[in-house]
Amino acid sequence: MNIFYLPRRDAITLAVFALVVLTMPVWLVPFGAAYPGLMQKFAIFAIFAVGYNVLFGLTGYLSFGHAAFLGVGSYTAVWTFKLMTMNVIPAMIFAVIVSGLFALAIGFVSLRRSGIYFSILTLAFAQMCYNLAYSVLTPITNGETALQLTMNDPRVLDLMFSERGAGLPSPSLLGQGMSGIEAFYVVAVVLLIAFYIAQKIFVSPFGMMLRAIKSNQTRMHYTGFNTRPYALTAFVISGMYAGLAGSLLAATDPLAGAERMQWTASGEVVLMTILGGVGTLIGPVIGAWLIKYFENIFSGFNDAMLHHTFSWLPQGAQDVVVAITSKFVGEGWQLSLGLIFVLVVVFLPGGVMEGIRRFSSLFRNRREPGPTGALKTSPAE
Amino acid sequence: MTLLKRGLTRRRVLQTGMAGIIGSGVAPLMFTKGAWAQEFCNNPTGDTVTLGFVMPLTGAYADEGADQQRAFLLAVEHLNGEGDGGLLPTFSSKALKGNGILGKKVAYVTGDDQTKSDAGRDAARRMIERDGAIMISGASSSGVAIAEQALCQEMGVIYMAGLTHSNDTTGKDKKRYGFRHFFNAYQSGTAIAPVLGEAYGKDRRAYHLTSDYTWGWTQEESIKNATEAMGWETVAAVRTPVGAGDFSQYITPVLNSGADVLILNHYGFDGVNSLTQAVQFGLRDRQANGKDFQIVLPLVSDLMAQGAGEAIKGIYGTANWDWQLDDAASGAFTRSFGAKYGQPPSQIAQTSYVQALLYADAVERAGTFYPPEVIKALEGFEFDGMGNGQTLYRAEDHQCLKEVLVVQGRENPSTTFDVLQTVQKVGRDVADYDASIFEGELGPYDAALCA
Incomplete structure (x- = not known):
């Protein structure tokens, strides 16, 4: 049997997903989000969320410390740029390896407990990593100022073949510059590969084992399975995904700051997954896009833009509408995001994906069973 | 039947889609940048020119960011000839006429840097890549300012730093495209x-x-x-x-x-x-x-x-500055700011306002938006009438040299805004220092193509 084989349904999902991702520069235009900087973020955080979902969605282990691996990936990538070469491939490889090792160490300890204790352990480790990066290891991480490239970095491999240029070098892929829309396509292709691997994991016997851990770990023990190696593998895989995302953040913008590892960043990926739909493949991606969209677009609105938008209203009404809406945009973007999150969790516990499913079932006139059955609510651990 | 059904669905999707677009107010933000060749990043070709203002609207410096935003909006107003003109009459350079910059009306976009380098760079990239900003200004944390300054150097967009007091901004991390009016540690x-x-x-x-x-x-x-x-x-x-x-x-x-x-x-x-x-x-x-x-x-x-x-x-x-200084420019700025917002400006408001004006003035004097020329117009520029006395934009490190104020908290403030008194004005000759005491290189002038 071909190892690249995917069930037909998943193959269609992948094809549709690829189409959606690669045509982003077109369909994001009306949303004011079709610029490379944000589209790169969309793709990168989608990778992060997909990887996180391998752990949280399949095994049910709620990790509150995944931003640590993202940060480790970023730092590794920037150091690879500084010490070896501006090529992004070594940076990605090293970032995945190093964050995988971190995940192995942290997962080995944290997975001795489950439920809330596991969450707290991962949170503690992530906060330790953050504080190390922020103040203790400042020679390596440059603290709050963030690690950046400098003119006199060693860059051993690059300088064997070429002279130092006048300005700062920028990351490249096999001689191709990694900037603007090209960088988006590179990141998008990486996202598709990452998504495909996640699909393979979901349908594999290994994925089945992880789902079994989620539904009833005790029964697994009674039937003679040692679940910890499986959970640890899932933890390491999702840590590597996070490291990959971190390295891509550095590749598209060669800077690594400690705030990437803060607990709020770890919480953000949990929000992404829940907002989109836990345990589904597409859900976390949608969640990641929604959150990044709010963060980048809503925070950029100001009163002048609102007045422009509502200029069709009579003057008095316009002022009132602007006064109300301005609380939800600009510095208030987190308020509107919070509202949406509350609404989704209360009315659509399965996230946006559940909304989409309900919506499509309206048109089909009959209820179809869920695609994989993985979406059924399972008892909390 | 299926055909009809599909048609209906699609129409419905289009309708809701359009309603969503109009309703959520993104319509005016539609991506309008064309595919024509630019000889430098974000060359303004229409009748407006866009400036990007990045401020900490949330985080540890949010108060400062709010005042910074007020100052930027005031600067845009004055550049476009609205309001009372603020510092335009007192500014020693008379290149600005209150008709925008090079005859183009000044538009602006704003963003929140959350007092974080990553968020600041994200916001600046949005402004450069989507909104076509020709200049970025802002920040009230040196960490953020240095991160944004590095980005602007890469993108070939001039960065007029807001409140950043670290020696590194114009020292170790100085950039050809970055300029600082504020004083340093x-x-x-x-x-x-x-x-x-x-x-x-x-x-x-x-x-x-x-x-x-x-x-x-x-x-x-x-x-x-x-x-x-x-x-x-x-x-x-x-x-x-x-x-x-x-x-x-x-x-x-x-x-x-x-x-x-x-x-x-x-x-x-x-x-x-x-x-x-x-x-x-x-x-x-x-x-x-x-x-x-x-x-x-x-x-x-x-x-x-x-x-x-x-x-x-x-x-x-x-x-860097205090609203109670008694020179004509400080008075004019305080009046102008007070009339609009009902409170005196803080030092971050003054430095941000002045930075916006200095950029506009440099473009007018250079006669072009082409960044290398604008940079040359700013380097070594000597001016007065901005509230800090005679000031020099030093060419070697893009640091402004001017008076520094030593202040003390007032024992008996007369109003809630009358909280600091100036104890001593330290002259520019005393506050001057040799640019070469800090390492770092400015880098090349070359205009980037937005990357």
Whole structure:
């Protein structure tokens, strides 16, 4: 049997997903989000969320410390740029390896407990990593100022073949510059590969084992399975995904700051997954896009833009509408995001994906069973 | 049947889609940049020119960011010839006519940097890539300013730094495309040390609490060097995280450290919190080494002073500008700002406003938006009438050289805004220093194509 084989349904999902991702520069235009900087973020955080979902969605282990691996990936990538070469491939490889090792160490300890204790352990480790990066290891991480490239970095491999240029070098892929829309396509292709691997994991016997851990770990023990190696593998895989995302953040913008590892960043990926739909493949991606969209677009609105938008209203009404809406945009973007999150969790516990499913079932006139059955609510651990 | 059904669905999708677009107000933001060739990044081809303002609207410096935003909006108004013209009449360069920049109306976009480098760079990229901003200005944290400045150098867009006081901004991390009007920690040290020596004596023992990032580090170093040179001793220097909120765990050890001066290298809410807590702990009522215990806040702003309330009384610090200065320009700016917002401007408002005007003026004098020419127009530019006396934009490191103010918290403020008094104006010749004491390189002039 071909190892690249995917069930037909998943193959269609992948094809549709690829189409959606690669045509982003077109369909994001009306949303004011079709610029490379944000589209790169969309793709990168989608990778992060997909990887996180391998752990949280399949095994049910709620990790509150995944931003640590993202940060480790970023730092590794920037150091690879500084010490070896501006090529992004070594940076990605090293970032995945190093964050995988971190995940192995942290997962080995944290997975001795489950439920809330596991969450707290991962949170503690992530906060330790953050504080190390922020103040203790400042020679390596440059603290709050963030690690950046400098003119006199060693860059051993690059300088064997070429002279130092006048300005700062920028990351490249096999001689191709990694900037603007090209960088988006590179990141998008990486996202598709990452998504495909996640699909393979979901349908594999290994994925089945992880789902079994989620539904009833005790029964697994009674039937003679040692679940910890499986959970640890899932933890390491999702840590590597996070490291990959971190390295891509550095590749598209060669800077690594400690705030990437803060607990709020770890919480953000949990929000992404829940907002989109836990345990589904597409859900976390949608969640990641929604959150990044709010963060980048809503925070950029100001009163002048609102007045422009509502200029069709009579003057008095316009002022009132602007006064109300301005609380939800600009510095208030987190308020509107919070509202949406509350609404989704209360009315659509399965996230946006559940909304989409309900919506499509309206048109089909009959209820179809869920695609994989993985979406059924399972008892909390 | 299926055909009909599909048609209906699609129409419905289109309708809801359009309603969503109009309803959520994104329609005016549609991506309009064409595919024509540009000879440099974001060459303004229409009848407007877009400036990008990135400010900390959330985070430890949010107060400062709010005032910064007010100043930028005021600057745009004055550049477009609306309002009372602000500093345009007092500015020594008469290139600006109040008809926009090079006849193009000034438009602007704003963004929140959350007092974080990543968020700041994201916002700046949005402005450069989507909104076609020709210049980025803002930041009130040096970490963010340095990160944004590096991005702007890469993208080939001029960066007019807001409030950034770290020596690194125009030192180790200086960039050809980055410019700073604000003064720096080194100048603070030069200015404040003699005043402290006079007031507190030359045999003091100082304890530093320092914000743990580029600004804190360089200010600690500068103040340490300047005070040690006149005979003070440094007992300890402790780093605190930005946005810590509670500083009690850092203040308690000060009590038994043998120090008799506490130097707070904190800014924004951090400065307000650490100062208030230090006063609440009774530090100022203590005696140490037979002297009255003193607290110094080397970089202080009106906003912090207002936030600290009682605690600021008698505290020494330095400032870039104060609204109570009696020159014509400071008066004009304070009137203009007060008329619009009903409160006097803080120093961050002044530096941000002036930066926006200086950029516009440089473009007018260069006669083009082409960044290398604008940079050359700013480098070595000598001007007056902006509230800081005679000022030079030094070509070697893009640092403005001008007067530095040593200020003190007023004992009996007459209004809530009358919180700082200027103790001494330290002349430009004293605050001047050799640019080569800091390493770093400006980099090339080449205009990038937005990448």
